[in-house]
Amino acid sequence: xxxxxxxxxxxxxxxxxxxxxxxxxxxxxxxxxxxxxxxxxxxxxxxxxxxxxxxxxxxxxxxxxxxxxxxxxxxxxxxxxxxxxxxxxxxxxxxxxxxxxxxxxxxxxxxxxxxxxxxxxxxxxxxxxxxxxxxxxxxxxxxxxxxxxxxxxxxxxxxxxxxxxxxxxxxxxxxxxxxxxxxxxxxxxxxxxxxxxxxxxxxxxxxxxxxxxxxxxxxxxxxxxxxxxxxxxxxxxxxxxxxxxxxxxxxxxxxxxxxxxxxxxxxxxxxxxxxxxxxxxxxxxxxxxxxx
Numbered sequence: 001x002x003x004x005x006x007x008x009x010x011x012x013x014x015x016x017x018x019x020x021x022x023x024x025x026x027x028x029x030x031x032x033x034x035x036x037x038x039x040x041x042x043x044x045x046x047x048x049x050x051x052x053x054x055x056x057x058x059x060x061x062x063x064x065x066x067x068x069x070x071x072x073x074x075x076x077x078x079x080x081x082x083x084x085x086x087x088x089x090x091x092x093x094x095x096x097x098x099x100x101x102x103x104x105x106x107x108x109x110x111x112x113x114x115x116x117x118x119x120x121x122x123x124x125x126x127x128x129x130x131x132x133x134x135x136x137x138x139x140x141x142x143x144x145x146x147x148x149x150x151x152x153x154x155x156x157x158x159x160x161x162x163x164x165x166x167x168x169x170x171x172x173x174x175x176x177x178x179x180x181x182x183x184x185x186x187x188x189x190x191x192x193x194x195x196x197x198x199x200x201x202x203x204x205x206x207x208x209x210x211x212x213x214x215x216x217x218x219x220x221x222x223x224x225x226x227x228x229x230x231x232x233x234x235x236x237x238x239x240x241x242x243x244x245x246x247x248x249x250x251x252x253x254x255x256x257x258x259x260x261x262x263x264x265x266x267x268x269x270x271x272x273x274x275x276x277x278x279x280x281x282x283x284x285x286x287x288x289x290x291x292x
């Protein structure tokens with residue numbers, strides 16, 4: 001399976017969280033330092049220009065605007081369809097990544113700006129599962145620190161989405177708190193581990209709205225799931241925290257090999273057994289003589 005292979009990091013995040021800029025900064029830092037050689041894959045067919053140099057780009061295979069015109073789709077529908085079309089060739093992408101193992105140290109995969117198109121589509125599931133079956137794979141969820149520090153409601157909305165992705169993908173997870181150059185990570189980090197601090201922040205908003213009450217309830221329910229999430233504070237602008245992020249990736253790889261890979265192999269075996277059972281039943285029925 002994935003023994004001895006270089007890690008793949010699937011970079012996801014809400015629109016405006018800065019994940020593409022994060023990719024650019026990480027590539028630049030790795031290239032300058034020479035400590036690790038990055039291999040970048042762009043899966044966003046609608047992006048006009050990537051600030052980083054990608055090794056593989058969905059736009060070289062699928063024309064997003066042509067898909068929109070040909071199928072009469074809107075922007076989101078065209079992005080999803082383009083991703084679906086590209087996924088039919090994903091085995092070739094995996095083969096290319098595999099052949100470059102000796103030349104790289106880490107593979108970074110940039111996903112579409114509309115996060116739900118990747119995380120909740122069949123294509124996203126296929127990409128994540130097949131990557132995990134061949135390489136140590138983890139999810140990097142980019143969180144907009146500026147927006148979350150200003151609003152505990154925005155923080156809880158992100159935690160809800162992060163937890164849902166973490167348990168749907170069933171892969172090692174890194175919460176990347178981005179934009180530390182313009183926002184203090186202190187409050188958000190505190191909310192992450194202390195529900196009462198989060199509740200106090202909601203109370204300080206002096207809001208008795210239904211939304212505020214719902215956020216308190218959600219925080220109480222979700223705290224058990226997100227308080228131990230592996231997290232790191234970074235700035236895509238200054239480059240602060242990038243070394244810490246790479247350390248978290250190394251930790252995620254260890255977790256993948258010890259916990260996630262055995263679980264993945266078990267799930268693959270279960271699917272294989274489930275797929276084989278109907279065929280075996282049909283073959284056994286051939287031996288039954290139904291004549292009077």
